[in-house]
Amino acid sequence: MPEPILTIKNLTKKYGENVIFQHLDLTVNEGDTIVIIGPSGTGKSTLLRCINLLTRPDEGQIWLDDMEITAKDCDEDQVRQHIGMVFQNFLLFNHLTALGNVKLGLSKVKKMSDEAATEKAMHELARVGLADRADHYPGQLSGGQQQRVGIARALAMDPRIMLFDEPTSALDPELIGEVLEVMRQLALDGMTMLVVTHEMGFAREVADRIVFMEKGYIVEEGSPDEMFNHPKFPRTREFLWKITELYGKKETDTN
Amino acid sequence: MLTWLGYFERFGQNFLRGAGVTLELTAVGLAIGFVLGLFLALARSYGPKWLQQVAGAYIAVFRGTPLLVQLFIIYYGLPEIGIAFSQNLAAYLALGLNSAAYQAEYLRGSINAIGSAQMQAGRSIGLSKWQTIFYVILPQALRLALPSWSNEPISLLKTTAIVFLIAVQDLMAEGKRAATATFDFVGVYLAVAVVYLVMVFVLDALLKFVERKTKIPGMDIETSR
Ligand SMILES: Nc1ncnc2c1ncn2[C@@H]1O[C@H](COP(=O)(O)OP(=O)(O)OP(=O)(O)O)[C@@H](O)[C@H]1O
Numbered sequence A: 001m002p003e004p005i006l007t008i009k010n011l012t013k014k015y016g017e018n019v020i021f022q023h024l025d026l027t028v029n030e031g032d033t034i035v036i037i038g039p040s041g042t043g044k045s046t047l048l049r050c051i052n053l054l055t056r057p058d059e060g061q062i063w064l065d066d067m068e069i070t071a072k073d074c075d076e077d078q079v080r081q082h083i084g085m086v087f088q089n090f091l092l093f094n095h096l097t098a099l100g101n102v103k104l105g106l107s108k109v110k111k112m113s114d115e116a117a118t119e120k121a122m123h124e125l126a127r128v129g130l131a132d133r134a135d136h137y138p139g140q141l142s143g144g145q146q147q148r149v150g151i152a153r154a155l156a157m158d159p160r161i162m163l164f165d166e167p168t169s170a171l172d173p174e175l176i177g178e179v180l181e182v183m184r185q186l187a188l189d190g191m192t193m194l195v196v197t198h199e200m201g202f203a204r205e206v207a208d209r210i211v212f213m214e215k216g217y218i219v220e221e222g223s224p225d226e227m228f229n230h231p232k233f234p235r236t237r238e239f240l241w242k243i244t245e246l247y248g249k250k251e252t253d254t255n
Numbered sequence B: 001m002l003t004w005l006g007y008f009e010r011f012g013q014n015f016l017r018g019a020g021v022t023l024e025l026t027a028v029g030l031a032i033g034f035v036l037g038l039f040l041a042l043a044r045s046y047g048p049k050w051l052q053q054v055a056g057a058y059i060a061v062f063r064g065t066p067l068l069v070q071l072f073i074i075y076y077g078l079p080e081i082g083i084a085f086s087q088n089l090a091a092y093l094a095l096g097l098n099s100a101a102y103q104a105e106y107l108r109g110s111i112n113a114i115g116s117a118q119m120q121a122g123r124s125i126g127l128s129k130w131q132t133i134f135y136v137i138l139p140q141a142l143r144l145a146l147p148s149w150s151n152e153p154i155s156l157l158k159t160t161a162i163v164f165l166i167a168v169q170d171l172m173a174e175g176k177r178a179a180t181a182t183f184d185f186v187g188v189y190l191a192v193a194v195v196y197l198v199m200v201f202v203l204d205a206l207l208k209f210v211e212r213k214t215k216i217p218g219m220d221i222e223t224s225r
């Protein structure tokens, strides 16, 4: 039996009168890569922000392993350590080197010694192929490199699950591959991942399940084969067709 | 008139002593203003509602009234309700409390510009709100504020001249004494002006140096999101 790492039940989020999503259920099992797709403004980012408590849902519960993280008495800062987040615009700490970015959480949250934090951070940078850029500042790195530092920064906390919010959509086309390659490797290493992306090549190849969201509802979810070849709903087929057309099938196939 | 250079010989010691006091006033006023200004800026951006309002009111009052009025209230007014300060202490306080309001505005602008995106990034790795403020937002916001904040030390240095009105023995007071002794107001004050000018130049160069030293490599942080 696969163990659920993340369980979302009956989740509702509103901004004022504006209902972003309603009664949403989703389960992510250990080691799974789930890709969420859907048109702009559907609430994908909001869902991720709810999961790592950057915003509060109005109703429903979220469990991380056996802990209900939406509970009133739950320590948010404690929870966030265990949920890695990778942002569309990288959001690196611009005043710190790549190494400093990865180290900060280790020193200040995990309270590691400087030596241990450096060693761990270097290990994570090596994992994303940037050991030789450790002393570069974000402003001295390409977008693709910055995003890989962002991934290393999140990985350093040894999260139970990694959330990716359109990690490649701010990148020039020629830099997308290097980031997807790192993510593909993470999936192979058994990391549990929840990925919002338009990269259909990645979804097809890496995802265990694809979730199609529209207007605040999960329209359909299934394996890549089900979703691409035998979707239940015409909307799913339409959207997948459009997005594949738009973003191409081949661009994510690496070397 | 052409003899004003000679005043440096005759009153050099006094001018030097006065300039020392002026620099002291600037440094202490700037320091009080920075600590309090930083607190006000943080209170306005991250404090509870009531504190945001208190900080806002403080800034509005101290920027909206003349420094001289504030100085006189502190030196002449407060003793009436039993709080008396020495001349120097009153001067430090007035300059510091006033400068705080201006420094708070410089800092608040850049704190807002670094803003909520970096806050999210900090929180996402498990830093607390205040950890994020101290380790992520302030180091960037202070650098971002530096070019415009640099006006404050210069402006404060010149502003200190008003404290001779409560008989603090600063450069201006020394100048006034020398002027009364020689009756050559133009010549003496010209010499005093030169001393102020030199101090401003040195301070300006120092600030430019700090700006260069703290610049983040590869980065104009003004242009970041
Ligand atoms: N802080 C906020 N306050 C009010 N409304 C918000 C806020 N954040 C998001 N929204 C609204 O919620 C809706 C969903 O936004 P969200 O960013 O989650 O969509 P998305 O699916 O991630 O879209 P995209 O593909 O463009 O990133 C949008 O209509 C947006 O305007």
Ligand SMILES: [Mg+2]
Binding pocket: A044, A045, A046, A165, A166
């Ligand atoms: Mg989004």
